[in-house]
Amino acid sequence: MNDKYNLAKLQDDKEKIERLIAHQSRRIGHVFPKEMEHEFWAKNLERARKHVEKYVWSGVLVYFIFIVVMVPTDYFIIDQQYFLDDFVRSLISLINVGLCLLILFFFAYFSKLRPYFTYASIFLMFWAIVSTSWLTMTAKTIELQHQAMAIVGIIYILSYILTGIKPIYLLFTGLLAALATIILFATFNIHFNTIALARILFGSCLLGFVISHMIFARERMIYLYALRAKISENIHRIYNSELLHLSQHDELTKISNRRTFDETLNTLFQQARENETSLSILFIDVDFFKKYNDFYGHQKGDNVISSIAKSIKNAIRHMDFVARYGGEEFVVLLPETNAHGAYAVASNIYKAIERLEISHEKSSISNYITISLGITVYQGETEINKDELLVVADQALYRAKELGRNQIYYQSIRTIQTI
Structure with missing residues (x-):
């Protein structure tokens, strides 16, 4: 503005x-x-x-x-x-x-x-x-x-x-x-x-x-x-700033987009590997969102996505990073954060969405909008790359949904089988 x-x-x-x-x-x-x-x-x-x-x-x-x-x-x-x-x-x-x-x-x-x-x-x-x-x-x-x-x-x-x-x-x-x-x-x-x-x-x-x-x-x-x-020059600077902002942020939610996430993950992953520090990843999915869209309409669906994005952003720390991964999926990067800290942040996000109390009549598990969260933590392991790390985090989210949704699931890199 x-x-x-x-x-x-x-x-x-x-x-x-x-x-x-x-x-x-x-x-x-x-x-x-x-x-x-x-x-x-x-x-x-x-x-x-x-x-x-x-x-x-x-x-x-x-x-x-x-x-x-x-x-x-x-x-x-x-x-x-x-x-x-x-x-x-x-x-x-x-x-x-x-x-x-x-x-x-x-x-x-x-x-x-x-x-x-x-x-x-x-x-x-x-x-x-x-x-x-x-x-x-x-x-x-x-x-x-x-x-x-x-x-x-x-x-x-x-x-x-x-x-x-x-x-x-x-x-x-x-x-x-x-x-x-x-x-x-x-x-x-x-x-x-x-x-x-x-x-x-x-x-x-x-x-x-x-x-x-x-x-x-x-x-x-x-x-x-x-x-x-x-x-x-000042006009061009504002235009360029707006173009840069648009290229780095999701238009609907105003948080970072997939492209910016990939760049940020690459940076934080390298830092964690070089400094042998922890990097936690949270994958978040809105439960039964397709049914919500079909019943309430896409306009209401967009409002839900925006509200959830805002709640996630407010629930994480200043040092953390959130992006819209695609559709109704979000991803959060927590630098220098171990499993215990990642679970605490995930709990804050879970409770923030719960407090929204957005009605969802077509949900099979609740009368309100809920989310599923998958967590994994990278601790500088040299035998895994960032793409494999994302697969582990995605599998953690899949397990949370498979176990009934509306919950947080932690997946350790050490317990995952060879991908």
């Missing part, structure tokens, strides 16, 4: 996801419910944090190569009359950006700092843009100013891509950083081309926003496809 409820819910969830996929494919932007939207950004943020943590040393290597290339070549770019001042500015700018990346790694790596990863990312983006603009765009060498504009643009775009934060938050931060930079330049009377500076700052901010928006639109589709795949 629980599986059916889960299956219905999963199928409903899958239909909702498919509608979201169809809607998302027609537009760029978020179409998620509030809870899903929150989960999507939480996963993106966590993935970004892990990427920063995982690839930090690769980033360090790349940045080191970048510095090795940049610093010597500055000698050929910087105007010699401004060399010392502009070179120091350029070097400090490179160190500053490296420190920003290192601080971002600390917030990604250390567990106590992780909750503040978002805030750190936003602040570092703001600081990197303003400080880099101030250090490099105020250089006297025009080539360095042009180079700085490209670096600031890269900082904008990488901030959008690497941090996993909502683009709208980074857009606001980027615009604020651009505005702060222009105000800073104006306050200190730094000579700059207003249009050029505004283009690179605001333009890079908007370009990064558009790029990240497109990337996250794709990430949304990937997220939806992953959710659908996960739901489909």
Whole structure:
């Protein structure tokens, strides 16, 4: 019942996801419910944090190569009359950006700092843009100013891509950083081309926003496809579980079927032989069941079989195994149980069926449904196999029926003649 409820819910969830996929494919932007939207950004943020943590040393290597290339070549770019001042500015700018990346790694790596990863990312983006603009765009060498504009643009775009934060938050931060930079330049009377500076700052901010928006639109589709795949996997798991259950259990009684019994007997028989422990087998047959079916009808007969199966299952121990052997016959396996224990379990089953008091007018021995039980016990004998063991148990049941039914009969393996 629980599986059916889960299956219905999963199928409903899958239909909702498919509608979201169809809607998302027609537009760029978020179409998620509030809870899903929150989960999507939480996963993106966590993935970004892990990427920063995982690839930090690769980033360090790349940045080191970048510095090795940049610093010597500055000698050929910087105007010699401004060399010392502009070179120091350029070097400090490179160190500053490296420190920003290192601080971002600390917030990604250390567990106590992780909750503040978002805030750190936003602040570092703001600081990197303003400080880099101030250090490099105020250089006297025009080539360095042009180079700085490209670096600031890269900082904008990488901030959008690497941090996993909502683009709208980074857009606001980027615009604020651009505005702060222009105000800073104006306050200190730094000579700059207003249009050029505004283009690179605001333009890079908007370009990064558009790029990240497109990337996250794709990430949304990937997220939806992953959710659908996960739901489909759970649906298939339930279906497979149901198919496995059906293949292992009798449909009428809901207990194990003959196939599962054969597999279980093989396992328990091998264990008993290897460990030299006891394995008891109970064969159970409903007395005069054919007459009951003929008189009361097959529907009533099915109800009797189900009731008896339930009673047997409730009467045995947790470690024991019961299966419908066929028709009105049942079999119980009792691992690590000697003859005395097997008889006690058989008595419990016998009394449980007796308490049902199911009327049976056509029975020759009672006014109620009764059962016959045959018992045998295997104790690791090497001269007998499991098929022969079943024959002994079946003969024990036959003797119980031959002696008048409605009784328990124990058949020892040692007293049976060669089969």
